[in-house]
Amino acid sequence: MSSCPIREITVLPGHDKQGNPERFDRIVIRPGDTISIVGPTGSGKTALINDIELFAQNDTATGRIVLVNDEVPAEEFIRDPSKKPIALITQNTKCLADMTVEAFLAMHVRARKISSPTIIAETVCLANRFTGEQILPGCRITALSGGQTRSLMIADAILISNAPLILLDEVENAGIFRERVIEVLKEHCKSVIFVTHDPLISLLSDRRIVMRHGGVEKVLYPEGREQHTREMIARMDLTLCRFRERIRAGELLTEQGSPQ
Amino acid sequence: MKLIIIAGPPSAGKTAVTRQIIRHFQGQQNIAFLKIDVVRAFEDDELRQEFNIPTKKVYSGDLCPDHTGILVLQDALTWAKELESDIFIVESAGLCLRCSPYVTQSLGVVVLSAVSGMNFPLKMGPLIALADVAVITKTDLVSQSEKEVFREKTKEVAPAIDIVETNAVQGTGLRYLIRSIEALPDIEKDQSITLRGIPPLGVCTICVGKREIGWQNHFGVIRKLDGADEIFRGD
Incomplete structure (x- = not known):
């Protein structure tokens, strides 16, 4: 896990909906960072994580630029989801396949050419730390609750995708143990960005990005x-x-x- | 003039992709649009009102829309050229998933929806295999693992295809499609444009209107259920 080549992901400022430049120099995301994006509906929270997920190069509506280790990332990094260092899980993200949890994870493990014999059991076990309703390997994916599905996707992103940066868009609605998610992400040295309206998630993060009118208004460092x-x-x-x-x-x- | 042919199953997001292309090039390039559908289509009116571009539509009725497309394409190219278009977009309803409306000297774009199931690319053959670019839409709605598998299966059908993943309504990720369009050369010579592949055979006795069921009532390509795993493969 420590062989990950990503030292940092950097967001350079663009402009808000009126075209005013954003008031920050750069936002640097390093392994283990926990960041919340807050602001009213329509303030540009989702657009910001979309920019990060796409590695915007001044080619989205906001004009932001996103770099990896201070460089424009290689294209394959951005385009091939199995090489992409970012996993985005939104409220809309679903598992549509009608198969068992075990078969679903096995499919992903195969696609990733991972040879570990225990990774499926570990992933289910980790997912169960995030949800109060136990997930069994033999459950059908389509029969899982919203919280179970979300938990499974987060565990999958941590262990199977092994994505260094995880973007979670309003996960609080899913009924998962939020503090435990943050704890585990830190343990695994993952960075995470929450788009959130939830006071607890916001205050558990090291940094808060405040959005307004489509731009970053300020970045808060509560520092205790x-x-x-x-x-x-x-x-x-x-x-x-x-x-x-x-x-x-x-x-x-x-x-x-x-x-x- | 550049020619783009967009195909794909119903509701995959062909028009959403078309809209993003027009939005990007609007103001810099003249764009004309032709929609080929079977019974009803509204895209031509919508796009004309939204972007104030010349549009046209053709209903194929009882004929395959791709066959129709090929029959009218030469006339359509003349129409678009007379309008001094820089980019001509033809959007075809792909129905049987066996067809492939792509021609030479064009950019062939297949639009597939990530929510249509992971084995979907394997069911389509030439619609994917003969395209240059596969735009996979609605990737924001499916899990990471399904997204990866969908991509793998698409590659299995067409190893060299350029895959562009997008939420077409927002236009995320379409910069790679735009780049392919920018790099696309103009049509060199209308008269030498041909279909890239051979469409499925359309001359059995059912095609000409015989309604009886059972092979005994037909002639031409005849197969019984036994041993009919694959009814007919073109030579």
């Missing part, structure tokens, strides 16, 4: 200053999670006073 708020939000999140589980379990929530 949000520690207190982050802990508070994590507690609130846990409380909400517990309530959610109880609602799902069919309970009536009749507590008096404000819950802790």
Whole structure:
């Protein structure tokens, strides 16, 4: 995994929807970085990750340029999905094949010419760390829930695609353990960019890119200053999670006073 | 004038790709558009209104749209030339997936949808094999693994084909298609344009209107179910 030749991916500024130049010098993404992209709907969040995924060379609507190790990447890097160092998982991304989880992963392993005999089991095992609903190797892909599918795709991107940079577009809606995803991505020295409206994901990231009118407005480096708020939000999140589980379990929530 | 022939199954995104091509070259090049379809098509009106370019359509009715395309192509080239077009785009409805409307001196583009299933490229033969570029649309909707396998299967049918993956509605990744169009030479000589491949045989007795079922009622290329794995291969 450490043989990955990518030291950094760099985004150079373009312009917003009105044509005003973006106010940053460069955004550098290195292994292990966790970045959130935040901003109102229509502010250009998805366009930014699309630029990164395509390695824009001043040929998209935003005029941004994306470099790998400070150079224009080789074309095969950009065009062949099996060589591409980026995995993009969006809300729309689906597994359409009607086959078992095991067969689906085996197909990908074959396409990648990976010889490890344990990688399929490892991928399922990793996916199960991200979701509360257990995925069995014999499950049919089409019968998985949204959260299970998302978990499986993230695990696949980490282990089978072995992509150094993973782009996740609004994964919070899928019902997965977000903190664990971030933890595992760090463990595997992957960089990740979240497009998100979720306070917890935003505060768990090292950096926040703030979008407005199609351009990057600013980049925030909280550097621990949000520690207190982050802990508070994590507690609130846990409380909400517990309530959610109880609602799902069919309970009536009749507590008096404000819950802790 | 450059000739681009776009083919592919219904709903693959042929017109979305066409739109992106027109959007890119609009203002720099004169573009004309011909749509060949079977019973109904609206693309000609839509594109004319949207981009204010000359468009035309032909309905093939009971004839194969690709056969129709070949019959009218010479006239269509004259039409587009008289309009002083720089780029002439012909979009053909590919229905039986056996045909291939691509001719010499053109850029043959097959549009395939990534959501149509991973074995889909293997079912199409010449529609892919004789094209120069395969534009795979809707890749934003499928998993990484399916995207990779779809690409592999396309390569299996046409090892040298240039694959362009895109979300055609947004136009992502189409820069490589645009580059192929920019590099495409003008038609050298109309009179010497020919089909790249031979279309499927279209002269059995069913084609001429006999409706009875069973091989006993027909003549020409006759096969029984036993041993009919592949009914007929052209010589």
